[in-house]
Amino acid sequence: MNNPLARALRGAGVNEVDVAARLGVDPKTVQRWMSGRMPYPRHRNALARLTGWSQHDLWPDLPRPAQPEASADEVRIVYPHRSTVPTDAWSRLFAEAKAEIDILAYSALFLAEDIAASALLRNKATEGLRLRIALGMPGGVHVNDRGEEERIGDGMSARIRTALVGFRPIADAGGELRLHDTVLYNSIYRADDELLINTHVYGRPASHAPVFHLRRWAADGMAATYAHSFERVWGASCEPNRALLT
Structure with a gap:
């Protein structure tokens, strides 16, 4: 069914x-x-x-408010851990996008290895949507710090390198791929006005941390705050060396 x-x-x-x-x-x-x-x-x-x-x-046929107010609650769902997010939630999020998709993480390896989600992202890029992916800089200061916090050492950089190879078809299809070296307080997955925010917890992998599903109602609400954060990181990021994509 x-x-x-x-x-x-x-x-x-x-x-x-x-x-x-x-x-x-x-x-x-x-x-x-x-x-x-x-x-x-x-x-x-x-x-x-x-x-x-x-x-x-x-139940998509349930009636919705005709005009949501600016004060409406932007939090749709709270998941206790990323691992409890339904497996097809990521594909459903990106499938709804009509204009842009943004991804900000250290590795987002779980998405790069998700055949359905990565194929959908590649198709969206081919269709001409603005698709931006910002991953951590392998060997960067903050990536190394995160690896030490999670007690995986160079494992974090290795995950990023693996994810870069997995995301290369999306870049080849027209998506933008960049690297950042910032203290990442949250991973952000955005499709137009819908966002999944994976919080980061010291010493724990992102898969063990909560995820908030937000819908943007207001220009200065929670979702807008995370969207602005993405833009700040994107503006300070750079394109990866081609060798990292092979």
């Missing part, structure tokens, strides 16, 4: 029997939901909490 709820439950590692037991319903009822039937509001709330998906992601 390719229904959003079915995909979300698979990503959360639960089946209809598990869901039925948690929500106190019959497994056949869960099967009908997974086939497209709309659950009652109380069950929609429970399913959103269980999967970590927003209700509008699970």
